[in-house]
Amino acid sequence: MGDDQYNYEDDYDSMQIEKQYSLQGVEILDIKDVIQEIRKDILELQEQLYFDEDNTFELLMHYNWDKEEITQKYFTNSEALLADLRMKGIVNNHDKIIFNGLKGCCSVCFVEGNLIELGCTHKFCESCIEQTIKQRVYQDKFLIVRCLQNGCNYRLPFSMIKRYSNDQEFENLLCRRFVDCSRYLAYCTGVDCNKILKPQYSSVKEVTCVCQNKFCFYCKEDLHPPCPCDLVKKWLAEIKKDEANVRWIVVNTKSCPFCKKPVERSEGCNYMMCKPPGGCGKAFCYICSQPWEPDHKDHFKCNKYVAPTANIEKEKEVLQRYNFYYERFLNSQAAKEKAMQRLKQIKEQYLTSIFKHYQFTYQDSQFLEEVMKELIQSRVVLKWSYCIGYYISKTNQQSAKLFDHYQEIFEHACETLAISLIKLFDEIEKLDHTQSDKPIHEQKKDFIEKKERIQNASQKCCKMRQNLEVAIYQGEIYM
Amino acid sequence: MQKTQTNRLNKELQDFNERQKKGEDSGISILLVDQNITHWKGFINGPSDTPYSNGYFQVDIVIPQEYPYKPPKMKFDTRIWHPNISSQTGAICLDILKDEWSPALSIRTALLSLQALLCDPQPDSPQDAVVANQYKTQKDLFVKTAKEWTQNYASKNKQEEKVQNLVNLGFEVGKVREALLRFGYDEEQAANFLLGG
Numbered sequence: 001m002g003d004d005q006y007n008y009e010d011d012y013d014s015m016q017i018e019k020q021y022s023l024q025g026v027e028i029l030d031i032k033d034v035i036q037e038i039r040k041d042i043l044e045l046q047e048q049l050y051f052d053e054d055n056t057f058e059l060l061m062h063y064n065w066d067k068e069e070i071t072q073k074y075f076t077n078s079e080a081l082l083a084d085l086r087m088k089g090i091v092n093n094h095d096k097i098i099f100n101g102l103k104g105c106c107s108v109c110f111v112e113g114n115l116i117e118l119g120c121t122h123k124f125c126e127s128c129i130e131q132t133i134k135q136r137v138y139q140d141k142f143l144i145v146r147c148l149q150n151g152c153n154y155r156l157p158f159s160m161i162k163r164y165s166n167d168q169e170f171e172n173l174l175c176r177r178f179v180d181c182s183r184y185l186a187y188c189t190g191v192d193c194n195k196i197l198k199p200q201y202s203s204v205k206e207v208t209c210v211c212q213n214k215f216c217f218y219c220k221e222d223l224h225p226p227c228p229c230d231l232v233k234k235w236l237a238e239i240k241k242d243e244a245n246v247r248w249i250v251v252n253t254k255s256c257p258f259c260k261k262p263v264e265r266s267e268g269c270n271y272m273m274c275k276p277p278g279g280c281g282k283a284f285c286y287i288c289s290q291p292w293e294p295d296h297k298d299h300f301k302c303n304k305y306v307a308p309t310a311n312i313e314k315e316k317e318v319l320q321r322y323n324f325y326y327e328r329f330l331n332s333q334a335a336k337e338k339a340m341q342r343l344k345q346i347k348e349q350y351l352t353s354i355f356k357h358y359q360f361t362y363q364d365s366q367f368l369e370e371v372m373k374e375l376i377q378s379r380v381v382l383k384w385s386y387c388i389g390y391y392i393s394k395t396n397q398q399s400a401k402l403f404d405h406y407q408e409i410f411e412h413a414c415e416t417l418a419i420s421l422i423k424l425f426d427e428i429e430k431l432d433h434t435q436s437d438k439p440i441h442e443q444k445k446d447f448i449e450k451k452e453r454i455q456n457a458s459q460k461c462c463k464m465r466q467n468l469e470v471a472i473y474q475g476e477i478y479m
Numbered sequence: 480m481q482k483t484q485t486n487r488l489n490k491e492l493q494d495f496n497e498r499q500k501k502g503e504d505s506g507i508s509i510l511l512v513d514q515n516i517t518h519w520k521g522f523i524n525g526p527s528d529t530p531y532s533n534g535y536f537q538v539d540i541v542i543p544q545e546y547p548y549k550p551p552k553m554k555f556d557t558r559i560w561h562p563n564i565s566s567q568t569g570a571i572c573l574d575i576l577k578d579e580w581s582p583a584l585s586i587r588t589a590l591l592s593l594q595a596l597l598c599d600p601q602p603d604s605p606q607d608a609v610v611a612n613q614y615k616t617q618k619d620l621f622v623k624t625a626k627e628w629t630q631n632y633a634s635k636n637k638q639e640e641k642v643q644n645l646v647n648l649g650f651e652v653g654k655v656r657e658a659l660l661r662f663g664y665d666e667e668q669a670a671n672f673l674l675g676g
Contacts, residue, residue: 108547108582109483110490127483128548132582135548140578150581150588276616 026207029185029196034175041067049074054157055091061143062090065181089146089153093119097157108148120147120154129156130164137165143173189215189222226469227384231479235387239326257289258282271296325390332383335418339379342425343372350428357431358444367451371458375421378414378465385410385468393478403468403477410464417457424450484546488516491585498587507590509540517542520556520660521590525633526598530625531559534633537663538593539569540586550580551589556663560621560628562602562611569663571596572606632664641666645673 045067046056062085063070073081085091098117105112106125115123128148133156136142145161147154162170179185179196188195190213197207199217206225207217215222219229221236254272256263259280263272272286273279283292290296346368354365385407392400436443471477492511498504506524521538525531537556543549553576555569563572575584575592605611614621630637641664645655650673662668 109487111483111486128582131545131548135545139545139549146581148582150575150583152581 025200025204026209027198027200028210029198031171031175031196034178034185034196035171038174038178041065045070052094054094054159057158058090058092058155059085061177065178089155092154092157094157095119096121118147118154118156120149120152122147122149122152122154124148129160133161133164137161137173138169141173143170143177186217186220188213189220223380224384225381226472227387228479231387231391232384235390238322254286254289256280256282257284257291322390325386329383329386332379332386336376336379336383339372339376342421343369343376345425346372350425353428353431358440358447360447367455371417371421371454374458374462375414375417378410378417378461381465381469382411382414388472388477388479391479396478399476399478402471406464406468406471410461410468413457413461413464417454417461420454420457424454484544485516487547488542491587495587504587504591506594507587509586509590519586521553521586523590523594523597525629526594529598530622531597531629531633534629535635535638536633537660538590547582547585550576551586553589553593556660558628558632558663558665560610560625561597562600562605562607562614563596565607566610570606572604638664645670
């Protein structure tokens with residue numbers, strides 16, 4: 001391990017050459033690059049605190065790689081910090097480890113042979129230590145391995161863990177842990193991509209990986225303009241909760257008429273108690289959802305007809321409102337997927353057809369791709385605008401009205417663009433099969449006209465989209 | 480690997496038997512299933528002064544290939560009303576059977592920990608939310624239910640009664656015992672099994 005520290009500078013240069021940069025100022029890192037950073041961090045802190053490498057590593061792991069926090073705590077009161085870390089088993093005396101010369105019966109496998117004495121003085125055979133480390137690292141995906149003795153806080157030094165586990169697996173885990181802790185790095189969210197991205201500026205929010213996957217660097221979700229990350233998180237949680245639970249809740253529960261919490265009747269009579277601590281402790285009738293007192297006497301009968309109350313109506317409204325936005329959110333998502341397919345078709349099929357029939361070059365027909373990209377972008381913004389619509393503050397009438405207005409005209413512009421594109425695609429698809437009566441120069445003229453119309457529609461859509469985005473970013477619309 | 484595991488398990492069995500002879504470890508015992516060293520049944524006597532006293536609880540123990548570096552898989556065969564044990568499946572929530580396992584622990588110490596868990600439920604890390612909730616908010620009702628379940632599923636008398644019931648239906652006594660053990664003394668499931676097989 002010690003030797004590795006000194007030659008990393010050599011490796012570093014060759015690494016620089018291989019480094020790939022994507023278009024938007026995002027650096028793509030390899031695991032090796034990250035491991036270098038980790039080594040650098042360890043070395044730096046080690047020199048600052050006069051710690052050995054193993055304990056420095058544990059310290060960084062414990063404080064989620066926050067070097068400032070560690071040094072600040074250390075220089076405020078180093079003795080108190082050390083005492084605390086020793087007690088928790090984070091800082092250990094690894095010098096005492098004895099590798100050779102001890103013989104005896106291992107208390108784990110009961111086999112006689114060579115033993116290793118750990119810094120805590122517990123002794124085990126090499127094989128048991130190795131198996132334990134492998135199990136923890138490979139199977140359980142832990143980087144911290146405690147002494148094999150039950151209840152012993154001592155942590156095996158990280159150099160030992162590294163030696164007995166497979167290097168690659170160890171580095172993978174270490175790298176993941178480091179990236180997860182870092183504010184400047186993130187794993188690409190693309191399927192099976194595993195690239196590590198590092199934007200050049202901390203203000204970069206939307207990143208694109210070399211695999212073409214785009215995501216939000218802050219919340220690691222798909223891009224979600226113009227919605228802020230916290231709303232996205234709330235909304236996605238709502239959807240998840242909803243999918244798993246709403247159906248079950250609707251079928252199996254009733255809402256307590258007092259506190260509105262869903263109450264489940266597993267079996268038994270109609271007397272329902274909304275049980276504390278989750279519930280409010282009041283009783284109602286399961287059949288008519290009315291307070292039990294004073295009308296109900298029989299636990300199994302309820303003949304009382306109840307007109308739907310304001311409460312039930314209100315709950316329905318809440319659900320309907322959610323469904324309204326969720327449905328539109330899903331529709332926009334589906335429309336975006338379709339637009340992506342179309343973009344693929346444009347590249348693979350339509351451009352060739354256009355060239356074949358009208359002899360238009362790539363420069364004349366390239367607008368299709370640009371317009372399609374605008375439509376895709378607009379679909380994404382439209383999709384997330386429904387999330388905003390769901391959470392928008394109802395107290396500020398002005399902002400809600402403004403939002404409705406911007407969203408409505410934007411949606412209209414977006415649909416207009418989509419419809420005119422579909423019409424054009426239909427015509428392009430027909431080109432290969434049917435002959436037109438019109439002379440070719442008129443056909444060409446028609447196409448140019450359509451092109452201009454579509455470009456206008458696209459510009460309008462783009463403008464409406466930006467209006468909505470700007471209003472949100474500048475705080476005219478409140479959430 | 481396999482050899483060291485067999486060696487260790489044999490040592491554990493030997494240790495268990497020696498302690499049983501000396502009369503240590505009152506309240507826990509074990510049995511191999513089909514002479515298979517990696518599948519055991521553990522038995523725990525419900526500790527006195529708990530709702531589980533006079534109960535005789537059976538625990539299924541499967542030993543994974545990676546044992547002792549990985550914990551044994553344990554679950555209750557006998558149905559039990561306890562915040563850290565699923566009332567439906569018998570799954571157990573106990574730290575040493577998960578992340579806190581240490582290779583120096585053994586089946587014996589794990590069973591002792593389970594016995595301790597019966598004395599001292601941990602409702603804040605529940606396996607069964609319903610039971611845990613009841614434990615916290617309606618202790619009396621919890622104790623009552625746990626006692627009833629112990630009576631119904633875990634008492635020796637009741638278990639013998641169930642054996643007799645099924646024998647009376649015309650099944651062979653050995654098979655009845657086997658089936659009841661298999662289903663944690665759930666008479667209905669055992670009867671269905673006997674009818675089906």
